[in-house]
Amino acid sequence: MGEAADTFERLSLELFARQYKLIEPYRRLCDSVGITPDSCYDWIDIPLVPAAAFKRYQLSCVPPEKAAAVYYSSGTTRNEASRHYMDADALSLYRDSLRQGFVTAIPDAVGKPIWALMPSPQQMPNSSLSAMLEMLGAETFFWEASHRMLEDLTELEQPIVLFGTAFAFVQLFDAVPDPIMIPSGSIIIETGGLKGRTRDVAREDLYAMFTEHLGVPIDNCYSEYGMSEMATQFYSRGLTEPKRGPHWVRTRIIDPLTGISARQGQRGLLAHYDLANFNSVLAIQTEDAGQAVISPPPPTDKRARTEHRRAVRGFVLLGRALEAELRGCSLIAEELWARQRPQ
């Protein structure tokens, strides 16, 4: 544990130095708060970039035109979307990290075919989620509750992993109210929120639908939390487990103004330090509120106990602190932001 912590510290500071050097807007931010690679000795001091900055600036170590891939956030027009540029190295790391993270979080998924309930990469070439599922080896993508999908689901003979947006699952259940019992041992992974998209569906109700409509018990249902601005994903099992990420990402729950960590049981905003964000920025201040779930540290490892005070081992998502609608205007604000000339 101590060695792993040292490795994370070392790599995060090296990556910070690289990103500071090569990404001008990030360097400006760091200089303005007086934290540079020369003065930073602790990963928690690495300046955080708000996720919204991915909409305003090209946060890329390589010139954007040389990026191997660019992923846009969903649900907005292209002008207002976050853009996450990945060079070839970052893309390779992304592929390896998401596979490793997936099999570590959901070992029961290994060896099972993956079906994706979302647009394919061909339909949405700039969707990180679609790309992720392709990299995980999804056999097929279903975006609409088509007759073919229903037939295929009904004719399944072996368990699968059904990975879809929560929105897509609700659409499926609305379109096909009769149960389609998929083989025992199948796994459901849902991602994305539901509020305001179609009708409000509580997470508990959605998971009950997984059991009622697909025959998948809650213990075989997982939630994935990720964002286009971040390479790494977090998973949780069932309804009560917290979200956890792999060892190359650290999460803090903080006050976004002061950067001070929230006390245990106190809510704050999630800040992630993701070593897989190789080409962009590793330290991301999200707009998501959360609460820490800190597991007891190993009793003998002093360094681990120190790490535990600074990073959470798991967290519960509590919703967005900043709604999509800015105070002032909603769609109008997005239009105005889009018209802002970059500095």
Add this chain to the structure above:
Amino acid sequence: MGSAASTIVWEITRPDDLAEVTARLKSQAGGRPAGADIRQTLHDISRFADLWRPSESIWRTRAGRIPGPFTLRGVEPTLHALLDSLPSERRPTPNWAERLINDRMAGRCGYPLVGHIAASNTPLLAWTSVLRALLTESASIVKLPSEQPAISAWARLFRDSMMAASPRLAECMAFVRWKGGARTDLDVALCETSDLVLAYGSDQTIAAIRGHCAGKPFLGYGHRVSLAVIVSDADFAEAASKLALDILLYDQSGCLSPHTVFVEGGVGDVGIVSRSLANALRVQSQDVPAPVNDERRRAAVAEARSIAKMGGLTLHEGDNGRWTVVQRAAPQFTLSPTHGVVYVAPVAKLTDLGPLLSGLDGLVQGCAVAGPVAGAVRQMLRSVGVSYICEPGRLQCPPIDWPEDGLDPFASIYMSATPDPVCF
């Protein structure tokens, strides 16, 4: 639900409760709720204003006990301006009142019952809206935001003081709140029972309420933004000092709160104004009550600051996120996340403002102007939709006859008018 005599803000749980309040309101107010004589109404409203005008007034004392975020100190400039614009026995009849008298003589009057959906960011909005309805002889049922008890406190004071001035007018208004938070069924019931619906709030709220008013007269006042202009001849420090109040009040969330301050001149002038503004904000924020400094506010301020720093902009930052001044080099209107975040930008000459603001057509509401400007500049501001031009320090002080969103506030709610549904 509460007894009629004591209840000022009704907690509504069912549509039947709302129907009961409405029926009681209609029976108390009679066939022509505010009375047939507009002059009597003007007189009664002047008595109401007279109760509030003295600094030692018991009503001000009671208002002084209202806790944040809408304390008396934070509301006072708006209150003063509203009271100043109301009739007084000691002053000539205002022009708008003369017009109302003439309109009444011509047989124009408002709807029997106006339903108001009050916003949660400015407590005196309900006062202004109800006063206008009374002046067009309409009764009012006002839905207050559930999540802002301070707004209910101001509503209670309004009705209590109106009762002291004119029981007749006080009985023409009822304030309601949905118990348990947002309730679409109750919103629908309110719209159905009202003859005209006036809604204030976010564009989403306006759209939702508008959806409940199919075929019914409806006026929606959605979000708007405001700005300020400091001409080269103006006293920069004085202008900045006055603008600080406009920014701090209501945590910059009102439609008359300035988002960007344009300075006629160059980058150097922007720096001077920015520093003056920062100094003024630092001092005045001690007096103007801090808003609820919750996670959402802190996140918005932190994000705005970081994004500005990433753009290489110079910032002046108040403690604990209370205010932020961002200096821009480019002549550009910048939308603020509010919460005291204001942008200061140069404009080489005032005639350049027209093209700069053309993208805001339909969005902009108010403009504070420091220094002398030609009539052509004022005309240009009006052409992009500015409905309220004033000097710095007065943005949050519109009079009762302010043509919000470009609409005559009285004529637009007459029964003979066809209100244009204004949403965005």
